[in-house]
Amino acid sequence: MKIQSLSAAIALGLLAQHATAAGFIEDSKASLGLRNFYYDLNTKNTADNRAEANEWGQGFIFNYASGFTEGTVGFGLDVVGLLGVKLDSGGNSQNGDSRRPGQLFPLDSNGKAEDDFSKAGVTAKLRLSKTEARIGTLQPKLPVVNFNDGRLLPQLFDGGQVTSAEIDNLTLIAGQLEHTKTRASSDDVGLRIAGAASVGGVQADSNQFRYAGADYKVSKDLLLQYYYGNLEDFYKQHFLGLTHTWAIGPGALKTDLRYFHSD
Incomplete structure (x- = not known):
């Protein structure tokens, strides 16, 4: 069973027992964002010398985040729904047209961009202390893994994550990602790096990205960070970070140092 389906089943089962609990509804939030995105790429007469890509789309981004039920252990549910509608994306990726789609929308079997595409995700959440x-569904934004939001619709991951702030000024994070819906696709695919080789015509990928890290707030002006990420069969990465803010008159001088070591 996929994590996404499992999370929905767990959440519905738990919330059925706590549907009237204060906090779940009262602390919930919902939003609908509209994103109009035009993409223009022209590499003619360059070393790349590919055809141009001109695409235009309208995105709809819905997010719902519940509060937590009351009690020692609180339960909640988050939902995200995404829809992209094509406004213009001429050309064909298979017949040498000067315009080649595929940057904002998935392609159908004849090489043309789909008229629309959608994706959705459900996240079950539990809070103890x-x-x-x-x-x-997760959209992590951490030094060693960051969801891609550089096109019409954002990327979604499937996995699990635990965040703990039991110790004052120290936040611990650990998780595992297994699949992703990329920014221009509705399909669940494996995880890989750019340029990953194909084996027997099948794209090499992985279903395991593990990560863990810590944020330690030494003072109100100084934050220290360490994170580790491991994409199975591809790479391991260590990250060290230091962020310091120094108040100077009416403003502030911010220092942000980052060190990555990857194998």
């Missing part, structure tokens, strides 16, 4: 566990 100052520790929160999430399983299902």
